[in-house]
Amino acid sequence: xxxxxxRTPAAPPxxxxxxxxxxxxxxxxxxxxxxxxxxxxxxxxxxxxVGFLVFPVIMTVLFGYVFGSAxxxxxxxxxxxxxxxxxxxxxxxxxxxASATAVAEDMALGIIDRxxxxxxxxxxxxxxxxxxxxxxxLLTLASMAVCGVLIAGWRPHGTPLEALAGFGLLALFGxxxxxxxTYIGLFVKNGAQADxxxxxxxxxxxxxxxxxxxxxxxxxxxxxxxxxxxxxxVVSAARLLFGNPGSAAASWPLRHPVIATLCWSLLILxxxxxxxxxxxxxxxxx
Amino acid sequence: MIYAEGIRKRYGPAEALRGVDLEVPAxxxxxxxxxxxxxxxxxxxVLTTLLRPDGGTARVAGCDVVRDADRLRYRxxxxxxxxxxxxxxxxxxxxxxxxxxxxxxxxxxxxxxxxLLERFGLADVADRPVKTYSGGMRRRLDLAAxxxxxxxxxxxxxxxTVLDPRSRLALWDMLxxxxxxxxxxxxxxxxxxxxxxxxxxxxxIDSGRVAASGPSSELKxxxxxxxxxxxxxxxxxxxxxxxxxxxxLQGDPEHRLGDEPDDRLEIDRxxxxxxxxxxxxxxxxxKIAAALDGAGIAVEDLGLRRPTLxxxxxxxxxxxxxPEGGGPDRHEAGGPTGRAEGMTAA
Numbered sequence: 001x002x003x004x005x006x007r008t009p010a011a012p013p014x015x016x017x018x019x020x021x022x023x024x025x026x027x028x029x030x031x032x033x034x035x036x037x038x039x040x041x042x043x044x045x046x047x048x049x050v051g052f053l054v055f056p057v058i059m060t061v062l063f064g065y066v067f068g069s070a071x072x073x074x075x076x077x078x079x080x081x082x083x084x085x086x087x088x089x090x091x092x093x094x095x096x097x098a099s100a101t102a103v104a105e106d107m108a109l110g111i112i113d114r115x116x117x118x119x120x121x122x123x124x125x126x127x128x129x130x131x132x133x134x135x136x137x138l139l140t141l142a143s144m145a146v147c148g149v150l151i152a153g154w155r156p157h158g159t160p161l162e163a164l165a166g167f168g169l170l171a172l173f174g175x176x177x178x179x180x181x182t183y184i185g186l187f188v189k190n191g192a193q194a195d196x197x198x199x200x201x202x203x204x205x206x207x208x209x210x211x212x213x214x215x216x217x218x219x220x221x222x223x224x225x226x227x228x229x230x231x232x233x234v235v236s237a238a239r240l241l242f243g244n245p246g247s248a249a250a251s252w253p254l255r256h257p258v259i260a261t262l263c264w265s266l267l268i269l270x271x272x273x274x275x276x277x278x279x280x281x282x283x284x285x286x
Numbered sequence: 287m288i289y290a291e292g293i294r295k296r297y298g299p300a301e302a303l304r305g306v307d308l309e310v311p312a313x314x315x316x317x318x319x320x321x322x323x324x325x326x327x328x329x330x331x332v333l334t335t336l337l338r339p340d341g342g343t344a345r346v347a348g349c350d351v352v353r354d355a356d357r358l359r360y361r362x363x364x365x366x367x368x369x370x371x372x373x374x375x376x377x378x379x380x381x382x383x384x385x386x387x388x389x390x391x392x393x394x395x396x397x398x399x400x401x402l403l404e405r406f407g408l409a410d411v412a413d414r415p416v417k418t419y420s421g422g423m424r425r426r427l428d429l430a431a432x433x434x435x436x437x438x439x440x441x442x443x444x445x446x447t448v449l450d451p452r453s454r455l456a457l458w459d460m461l462x463x464x465x466x467x468x469x470x471x472x473x474x475x476x477x478x479x480x481x482x483x484x485x486x487x488x489x490x491i492d493s494g495r496v497a498a499s500g501p502s503s504e505l506k507x508x509x510x511x512x513x514x515x516x517x518x519x520x521x522x523x524x525x526x527x528x529x530x531x532x533x534x535l536q537g538d539p540e541h542r543l544g545d546e547p548d549d550r551l552e553i554d555r556x557x558x559x560x561x562x563x564x565x566x567x568x569x570x571x572x573k574i575a576a577a578l579d580g581a582g583i584a585v586e587d588l589g590l591r592r593p594t595l596x597x598x599x600x601x602x603x604x605x606x607x608x609p610e611g612g613g614p615d616r617h618e619a620g621g622p623t624g625r626a627e628g629m630t631a632a
Binding site: 015016026029030033034036037040041044045108109110111113114115116117118119120282284 | 331336383
């Protein structure tokens, strides 16, 4: 083993910046570094994106062509055009699963401990991760939109600006769900538990919404749950902005789906961002 | 360099640390020795700012662990029980990532990564994903990651637990080299010989309290150092052997043990085993072997061995005036078994 002098090089700043601007720059720089790590991981296994696509493509085929053949929309219209916004919402809702798994694995490996023992801005690790996760899921969403066009004949019928707004709302909802997943990931012991603690309830919840079937046929006691499920608002908003067929809306959130989606997403963020950051400050691997 | 006073930490109803004091001078090695759940990991986490203590104060490299945490984090390196590195990324990319998080310029971070990979014999595998590394290689990368800013204080939590004997020896060499360059090192271990080999000072911790501390030589003297263990073929041989050995001890003024020599002889009748302190190491062994041979007593096994962690705790935690309670098999439980009651952490 060559003996190198380990003492001389690498003199880092000996203390964190004291000015507000300096600290802000610090948070930003750290968040970028953390995001860069997520992208580097993606480059190391590009198959991941394909993996994210397999599930929604299966759902599209399964519902678009198998179950959909038995579903008649009350208001008329093409079921597959009705379905795609539901699939998009499901992709964004389940983004919580990937975030929870990734955070839980970092915890289990002690990587979060290492980050916390380094002079990194407290909020930067989770912020950097969440932004990187979002860009990953937007990539999935874009690929899924192309798949929708190719395999389900899906088209946005509104203006390009409306379509963009539709994707924007989906992205916002996805970002909120990433924070839900991050928070859960900081509690569980490993990736498998994280998967169970998110997918286990999120997946059924995507069915307790108007994503796949019109809500008109639901029994009376189930109807309010589906009406007020934030996921229903997201799907309705996307249908509205994409000009895809929807169904008659009885409840307030579904009559004002864009505002409801904004409210739900911001509420989720307002609850889960502080919770997750607080949890991160004290979380240690077991 | 490390100073802690009255550190307390509780997890719910369980008290992990009940007032731990610690002082490690610069450039020395402190071995935190204790069984699973004794509070070693919790103590390291408090000193590395991962956990906020419920009571007490601690300073590392002149920085308070609570009030001055960010400044402190530039002055320490931590390698936990797991190799905390990203499995998907290459070794080089891992070190650059952690270097960037110390706010090193990109170029410096890269140079530093190259240098550390070279030093830890990982240059050949620098561009391979970590998931292809062996356990020993991961450990070395993990250690390299904790040395990026050449921290004056290094914390290692059970650094050799998952290593094979050869990797363990290699790691010990690296640690000695770091210390010779001036690094202050605090390491936790369950193995007495590890603490013995590396540490200038050993702190024995049990159930969240310091059971004993001191220079390792002094502590070893208190523990009684090496022991001779004799296993006889027959129960009758055991009785005869005890007499022969007692005669040897009484005949040697150096071995005079006071009025009750029996205190130092541990007799396990079920196993036909006799254990006693070997004050002169191998010389004691030879003397006893010669005496037994002279008396024509059949011996199945005879050897010199280190006290187990269990014995260390018995020695250090039982008051000297208290009768040595418990059956003989209590002394024979080999290996570190957790004696701590209701502990968390680790």
